[in-house]
Amino acid sequence: MHDMMLILEPLIPGLRRYARALVRDAAIADDLVQDCLERAIVRWHQRRPERSARAWLYAILHNAAIDRGRRMARQGRHVAIEDTDQADLAAPPTQECGLHTGDVLAAIDLLPGDQRAVLLLVGVEDLSYAEAAEVAGVPIGTVMSRLSRGRDQLRALLDSKSTRPTLRRVK
């Protein structure tokens, strides 16, 4: 039990960052992380000890976020209130961080979900390509092509954004 906590605890900041980047709303993101930690604790004995605990945790979180996305899609217009929250949060929170910080978060929302996930897992969470493949449940080759396409597409979005500064999430 104690060992499990010592493995889980240092992963929490990164898990929160990944969840926040996926859903943007801080409270919803933390709900996902809480859900993820609870599942991890309950299923700890099912984990293959030779595999990366980090990839396993991100996979649980990743799947929780996908499940939530599907539920939201089914619920359709019910999410109006949450959408306004998202728009509030989409305002760049850290303008001092540089030219692209606000833009880049708004732009990454426009990527297809599988590309966005790989970009975040590899580029921000520093997962290895193999770990990212495990999280996304695809071969490494697919991770590499999603990374390449996602980054080029994000670049195109950021380029177009510089001429259209009001670009926002369209749904």
Added chain:
Amino acid sequence: MNERPITEDDLQAYVDERLEPPRQRSVEAYLAGNAEMQARIAALVAQRNALRAALAPIVAEPIPSRLDVWHFAPHRPRWNGWLRPLPALAASLALLCIGGLAGWQVRGGINPQENGIGALAKEAADSYTVFATDTLRPVEVSEPATLSHWVTSRLHRPVGVPDLTGAGFRLLGGRVVATPHGPAGLYIYESKQGARLGVLVRPMKIDRTTRMAEQSFGDLSGFTWADGGIGYSLVGAASASTLHPFADQIRQQSVGKTTSG
């Protein structure tokens, strides 16, 4: 020199700073001779940095209490911060008051305490009276792993099923029961002679860690305690001195090897 051609994967790994030094130099040389690709890769590096910078503040935030995994666990071995004199004194005073109150009210039996381990003890006795005496269907689930999973998911805490086989009581099974403080896990054990013990487990809002307290409700005796926010109450139709070793055994199992006393 016959070198492998640069691949798109090499370029992505270059952006991620994951190339071995020789390959890194090859990619640099390749980019130096290809202005268009150099601009693309420079943009991807800037984009990766921007994304990291934009999300960096999140990891600096303090972890919200509901995501503190030590709260999920049945014990919190982080007493160091608590041992500063003033909070420790306040805590022991609070525990003394609560303990004294609990003892008084359980003894009186007129006005059962609404919270804390006194309440838990009463809930355990009530559940035992209803379920452990049931000859047809005392338990809902008998398989320990299924039971543990059910209780854990309803209590939102990892709760193992105590093992009393060493004491001659096998697990009959258990169920989730209702208490005024939300769901609780009830485990029922049976001896070869047919004597039954009940253990009720639920999260505690107050009395999160307490000493073991003894109760009696008519013919029933009980021992109740809490560790790290999880309360346990053992009940049986036996004398307190018979039950006491079983309670110690359960407490030892729930606290685990990492903490003592």
